[in-house]
Amino acid sequence: MVSHSIPNALTIAGSDPxxxxxxxxxxxxxxxxxxxxxxxxxxxxxxxxxxxxAVEPVSVTLxxxxxxxxxxxxxxxxxxxxxxxxxxxxxxxxxALTRRRPRWIVLDxxxxxxxxxxLVDDEGLRAVRDxxxxxxxxxxxxxxxxxxxxxxxxxxxxxxxxxxVGDLAALxxxxxxxxxxxxxxxxxxxxxxxxxxxxxxxxxxxxTRNLHGAGCALSSAIAASLAHLPPEKADVAGAIEAAKQWLxxxxxxxxxxxxxxxKGPPHHFHAWW
Numbered sequence: 652m653v654s655h656s657i658p659n660a661l662t663i664a665g666s667d668p669x670x671x672x673x674x675x676x677x678x679x680x681x682x683x684x685x686x687x688x689x690x691x692x693x694x695x696x697x698x699x700x701x702x703x704x705a706v707e708p709v710s711v712t713l714x715x716x717x718x719x720x721x722x723x724x725x726x727x728x729x730x731x732x733x734x735x736x737x738x739x740x741x742x743x744x745x746x747a748l749t750r751r752r753p754r755w756i757v758l759d760x761x762x763x764x765x766x767x768x769x770l771v772d773d774e775g776l777r778a779v780r781d782x783x784x785x786x787x788x789x790x791x792x793x794x795x796x797x798x799x800x801x802x803x804x805x806x807x808x809x810x811x812x813x814x815x816v817g818d819l820a821a822l823x824x825x826x827x828x829x830x831x832x833x834x835x836x837x838x839x840x841x842x843x844x845x846x847x848x849x850x851x852x853x854x855x856x857x858x859t860r861n862l863h864g865a866g867c868a869l870s871s872a873i874a875a876s877l878a879h880l881p882p883e884k885a886d887v888a889g890a891i892e893a894a895k896q897w898l899x900x901x902x903x904x905x906x907x908x909x910x911x912x913x914k915g916p917p918h919h920f921h922a923w924w
Contacts, residue, residue, distance in 0.1 A: 671916030
């Protein structure tokens with residue numbers, strides 16, 4: 652139960668030197684949405700708005716020490732899990748969060764960068780699917796990530812998206828948002844599934860290339876929105892919808908930024924400056 656007025660959130664993710672994705676994006680999102688941000692780093696990534704140059708995983712021992720040290724001291728209300736590169740790391744995260752279970756766990760199964768670069772190997776993919784998805788309250792795969800989790804082809808239609816949801820839900824997360832931005836449509840249709848229902852959440856497609864870290868921002872916005880929910884009124888679907896609306900405004904405002912020569916980031920602090 653939350654015993655403090657400002658919730659604490661934790662991001663477990665890789666870094667992005669350009670500041671648009673990974674734990675940097677998560678910290679910005681938490682801060683913009685009124686949540687105190689903490690972090691555990693899982694990988695150091697040489698990355699900019701044009702792509703990924705190198706990935707250096709942090710040792711399992713150091714990840715475990717980061718988690719234990721933080722969770723021994725800080726009461727965490729919501730966790731967002733991003734890039735996880737190995738089964739051993741996934742198991743370490745699951746063990747730590749099971750011992751000190753936060754109210755909410757959001758998993759963004761980061762496996763493929765916006766540039767198309769593959770960030771984890773097959774063993775890492777299976778670890779995310781088998782260990783972390785069942786641990787999560789909410790997962791937020793895009794279409795290539797969902798296809799990777801299920802070992803299927805990436806869907807190209809709305810009907811194809813709908814056909815995936817049952818199998819994704821069967822992996823163990825009670826809530827999920829299947830992001831349809833990869834479809835060649837004039838809108839960006841996301842499909843929200845819940846324990847007893849599913850719902851389309853649509854938004855106009857924006858004429859912007861500033862999508863670097865958009866998935867990171869969305870999942871951390873969901874975690875922040877969940878962290879604010881009172882225990883007696885846990886409107887998970889409402890929190891997910893609010894996070895999607897916040898990201899839409901961040902993407903609109905991203906045109907005010909000038910970051911890099913490739914895909915720029917959303918403007919996380921669009922409500923402030």
